[in-house]
Amino acid sequence: MLHLALHFFVPFILTRWFYPERWFGAYLIMMMSMMIDLDHLFADPIYDSNRCSIGFHPMHKVIPIVGYIALCAIPKLRALSIGLVIHVLLDGLDCTLM
Numbered sequence: 001m002l003h004l005a006l007h008f009f010v011p012f013i014l015t016r017w018f019y020p021e022r023w024f025g026a027y028l029i030m031m032m033s034m035m036i037d038l039d040h041l042f043a044d045p046i047y048d049s050n051r052c053s054i055g056f057h058p059m060h061k062v063i064p065i066v067g068y069i070a071l072c073a074i075p076k077l078r079a080l081s082i083g084l085v086i087h088v089l090l091d092g093l094d095c096t097l098m
């Protein structure tokens with residue numbers, strides 16, 4: 001439950017800090033990054049609390065993660081790509097705490 005709350009709270013804090021004038025739009029864009037969890041639909045079971053997402057689900061593998069980091073260099077995609085990087089970092093943190 002804390003893990004899920006962090007997926008909403010960390011982007012909220014970052015957008016308030018880095019995009020003070022237009023934080024809500026940036027927050028919505030960062031929330032779109034949660035769509036990478038749609039790759040869970042290919043797993044059986046779809047959700048397993050004891051499974052580490054990193055390296056298991058297609059959009060949580062190393063090559064896509066390197067792509068998310070590279071996309072941070074493109075200003076128009078930065079909010080989305082930072083959202084993706086935060087997402088995989090939080091998923092990775094969850095894996096280490098399992």
Ligand SMILES: [Zn+2]
Binds near residue numbers: 037053091
């Ligand atoms: Zn995830």
